[in-house]
Amino acid sequence: MPISKTIAAYEAKGSWIRKLFEEGLQMMRDGTGLPVYDLSIGNPELEPPPEFKRLLRGMIEDDAPGQHRYMSNAGYLETRQAVADSLAADHGIPFAADNVIMTVGAGGAVNVAIKALLDRGEEVICVAPHFVEYKFYIENHGGVMVVAPCAPGFDLDVDAIAAKITAKTRFVLITNPNNPTGVVYPQATLDRLGDLLRRESAKRERPIFVLDDAPYRKLVYDMDKCTSSFNGYENTLVATSHSKDLGLPGERIGFLAVSPRIDGWQKVVGAAVFCNRTLGYVNAPALMQRAVAGLQTVTVDIDWYRRKRDRLCAELKRMGYELVVPGGAFYVFPKAPGGDDVAFCQRLKGERVLAVPGTGFGSPGYFRIGYCVADEKIWGALPAFEKAIRAIRG
Amino acid sequence: MPISKTIAAYEAKGSWIRKLFEEGLQMMRDGTGLPVYDLSIGNPELEPPPEFKRLLRGMIEDDAPGQHRYMSNAGYLETRQAVADSLAADHGIPFAADNVIMTVGAGGAVNVAIKALLDRGEEVICVAPHFVEYKFYIENHGGVMVVAPCAPGFDLDVDAIAAKITAKTRFVLITNPNNPTGVVYPQATLDRLGDLLRRESAKRERPIFVLDDAPYRKLVYDMDKCTSSFNGYENTLVATSHSKDLGLPGERIGFLAVSPRIDGWQKVVGAAVFCNRTLGYVNAPALMQRAVAGLQTVTVDIDWYRRKRDRLCAELKRMGYELVVPGGAFYVFPKAPGGDDVAFCQRLKGERVLAVPGTGFGSPGYFRIGYCVADEKIWGALPAFEKAIRAIRG
Numbered sequence: 001m002p003i004s005k006t007i008a009a010y011e012a013k014g015s016w017i018r019k020l021f022e023e024g025l026q027m028m029r030d031g032t033g034l035p036v037y038d039l040s041i042g043n044p045e046l047e048p049p050p051e052f053k054r055l056l057r058g059m060i061e062d063d064a065p066g067q068h069r070y071m072s073n074a075g076y077l078e079t080r081q082a083v084a085d086s087l088a089a090d091h092g093i094p095f096a097a098d099n100v101i102m103t104v105g106a107g108g109a110v111n112v113a114i115k116a117l118l119d120r121g122e123e124v125i126c127v128a129p130h131f132v133e134y135k136f137y138i139e140n141h142g143g144v145m146v147v148a149p150c151a152p153g154f155d156l157d158v159d160a161i162a163a164k165i166t167a168k169t170r171f172v173l174i175t176n177p178n179n180p181t182g183v184v185y186p187q188a189t190l191d192r193l194g195d196l197l198r199r200e201s202a203k204r205e206r207p208i209f210v211l212d213d214a215p216y217r218k219l220v221y222d223m224d225k226c227t228s229s230f231n232g233y234e235n236t237l238v239a240t241s242h243s244k245d246l247g248l249p250g251e252r253i254g255f256l257a258v259s260p261r262i263d264g265w266q267k268v269v270g271a272a273v274f275c276n277r278t279l280g281y282v283n284a285p286a287l288m289q290r291a292v293a294g295l296q297t298v299t300v301d302i303d304w305y306r307r308k309r310d311r312l313c314a315e316l317k318r319m320g321y322e323l324v325v326p327g328g329a330f331y332v333f334p335k336a337p338g339g340d341d342v343a344f345c346q347r348l349k350g351e352r353v354l355a356v357p358g359t360g361f362g363s364p365g366y367f368r369i370g371y372c373v374a375d376e377k378i379w380g381a382l383p384a385f386e387k388a389i390r391a392i393r394g
Numbered sequence: 395m396p397i398s399k400t401i402a403a404y405e406a407k408g409s410w411i412r413k414l415f416e417e418g419l420q421m422m423r424d425g426t427g428l429p430v431y432d433l434s435i436g437n438p439e440l441e442p443p444p445e446f447k448r449l450l451r452g453m454i455e456d457d458a459p460g461q462h463r464y465m466s467n468a469g470y471l472e473t474r475q476a477v478a479d480s481l482a483a484d485h486g487i488p489f490a491a492d493n494v495i496m497t498v499g500a501g502g503a504v505n506v507a508i509k510a511l512l513d514r515g516e517e518v519i520c521v522a523p524h525f526v527e528y529k530f531y532i533e534n535h536g537g538v539m540v541v542a543p544c545a546p547g548f549d550l551d552v553d554a555i556a557a558k559i560t561a562k563t564r565f566v567l568i569t570n571p572n573n574p575t576g577v578v579y580p581q582a583t584l585d586r587l588g589d590l591l592r593r594e595s596a597k598r599e600r601p602i603f604v605l606d607d608a609p610y611r612k613l614v615y616d617m618d619k620c621t622s623s624f625n626g627y628e629n630t631l632v633a634t635s636h637s638k639d640l641g642l643p644g645e646r647i648g649f650l651a652v653s654p655r656i657d658g659w660q661k662v663v664g665a666a667v668f669c670n671r672t673l674g675y676v677n678a679p680a681l682m683q684r685a686v687a688g689l690q691t692v693t694v695d696i697d698w699y700r701r702k703r704d705r706l707c708a709e710l711k712r713m714g715y716e717l718v719v720p721g722g723a724f725y726v727f728p729k730a731p732g733g734d735d736v737a738f739c740q741r742l743k744g745e746r747v748l749a750v751p752g753t754g755f756g757s758p759g760y761f762r763i764g765y766c767v768a769d770e771k772i773w774g775a776l777p778a779f780e781k782a783i784r785a786i787r788g
Contacts, residue, residue: 003665070437107674136672250680271397278530280501286644
């Protein structure tokens with residue numbers, strides 16, 4: 001085995017989920033010509049809004065020299081200013097361009113934030129169910145992932161988080177709206193989390209930070225705008241991307257926003273820019289930075305998702321699935337009938353429907369359906385969902 | 395200080411070089427209107443070739459759905475195939491698409507390779523002078539940088555590398571053509587390095603790998619094509635980008651190529667794809683991947699650089715500078731008159747010329763001039779170079 005022992009161990013541990021995906025991929029090429037309903041991924045089939053294409057075409061026709069060169073490692077000032085203006089309007093907090101670092105997607109932003117602020121051996125509290133990649137992102141920088149359970153209805157359980165805090169805690173890493181549950185955390189919960197962390201931070205030299213991974217922020221269905229982790233707690237950073245709200249996941253364009261209420265936020269930004277460079281990202285892709293500068297008030301068609309959510313949740317409930325209707329993102333996370341999520345997803349796969357077992361998100365007994373795909377893939381899968389639950393419930 | 399102690403220590407240590415740059419930036423905005431000759435960076439002012447713009451425009455007009463979605467973490471098959479074909483023709487080795495992983499620039503590729511193959515505490519041998527970022531890239535993944543001196547004329551000193559090999563050595567990390575010297579390593583040297591590492595690897599469970607960071611590979615001036623680390627040694631990976639050969643540094647498009655001669659190369663590729671994902675890069679930017687698929691046989695105008703190299707080296711030599719005429723890249727690395735490179739660069743700055751002290755590359759006593767800028771910036775700086783050496787040599 002020529003590779004790193006750490007990576008070999010990761011690969012061995014993750015092999016069951018990879019096997020599931022590979023079997024799914026094989027199914028798509030099995031020559032039967034039968035459809036496969038792939039509801040396993042967060043790769044939106046909704047195209048970017050028309051404004052994106054218009055802007056991109058304009059930039060290419062413009063032909064100004066220097067469009068593809070290095071810029072400051074933090075990103076173009078014009079883009080950072082546009083993002084800051086949008087953040088200020090959204091949260092009612094005076095963000096400036098200097099509070100924003102453009103990054104290679106939200107994945108880049110989360111890694112940059114952790115690297116900038118965490119010392120080796122420090123702990124990051126995540127709340128199950130959580131995004132699959134967090135364990136890697138934390139361990140990339142010598143951190144230790146500590147998992148707290150969630151409250152009923154997938155809300156944050158602030159008492160459970162409190163119970164996990166130690167002298168080594170550096171971050172509470174949340175995802176609002178959540179992946180995989182689609183739940184939007186109530187502002188009251190975020191405020192209570194802030195109260196807890198404010199008390200705990202007062203006891204120590206460096207604060208505990210909230211890192212909110214928020215790529216689904218603009219995809220909310222039952223409220224005018226998403227609740228605000230920035231308003232819940234001063235020591236907050238938001239990592240996000242335009243992968244979902246502009247439909248650009250493959251372009252790797254996102255940003256890290258550092259609250260101007262952090263005492264010494266300039267140091268935090270300086271460290272983040274340094275890490276953006278030295279982790280090898282260097283800067284967010286130039287052309288996409290220029291494009292999103294003009295798209296901060298634009299999103300894909302939210303109704304495209306809302307309609308799918310409404311019908312999917314109604315149909316699943318009618319069949320007998322237990323679920324929390326998600327207020328945002330484009331996932332639903334029902335209980336796996338029979339209780340064994342891996343077995344249930346295998347059963348769905350037998351019906352040519354791909355979904356992800358909750359075990360992958362640290363929450364066995366549930367499974368994730370992604371509804372960011374074309375109608376026919378979702379509605380075509382409904383008979384399989386019905387057949388699968390009937391086979392178990394009778 | 396709210397930030398990580400590691401990052402705070404890095405920043406403190408690097409503060410002198412940052413101060414130099416910041417003073418340079420201030421000078422550009424000092425209101426005197428006098429020109430500043432910034433020869434300190436590797437940010438080419440040469441625009442991408444016209445084929446790039448044509449392809450980009452075509453892709454945007456085409457409007458095929460799905461252009462901006464996630465693809466395989468390794469990149470588009472079509473792009474990887476085009477890169478593999480180009481590598482096969484260049485090195486005479488049967489590269490296939492599966493030997494190529496598209497990355498976020500060469501910085502991304504170097505980090506992915508190290509993460510995939512190095513265990514914590516293992517050593518990476520670099521040769522001074524070396525690219526400034528290597529220390530960070532290695533330490534990102536718990537590696538230890540070990541620096542070997544170079545031979546006269548900035549060639550690799552294979553005996554000096556041999557003297558640095560321990561039981562913990564995992565990589566020899568080279569840059570061919572070199573940054574900051576511009577030197578192209580002779581094939582005989584690469585072959586001797588291969589002989590050494592083949593002998594050493596035979597003694598251990600996992601081989602020592604050569605990682606060749608090669609973004610300047612297509613910028614060579616005195617030979618038909620650059621020498622080949624792949625042909626010198628079987629256990630070789632090449633990290634590279636289109637930042638220099640297509641003039642796209644801000645777009646972060648590069649790749650990692652894994653030699654098909656590595657025993658178990660499929661495992662190496664699998665680990666690299668995994669690390670590309672879990673380091674948060676996820677994939678190389680989609681639009682740029684599609685563009686470079688059609689540009690593997692295209693480069694910027696090499697003569698644009700060759701003319702600058704020829705005149706700059708001739709002028710500097712005439713003034714009395716001691717230098718090795720570079721065979722590639724777009725840097726020259728003369729001896730600092732008087733011997734103190736930091737003081738000499740300060741003196742140049744006093745004449746509104748910015749260059750980088752060799753200390754930053756691990757080689758005090760030299761300084762780096764980058765000639766990837768417009769003619770007027772280089773030729774306008776010549777009087778300052780002449781004045782500075784005369785002030786010291788009399």
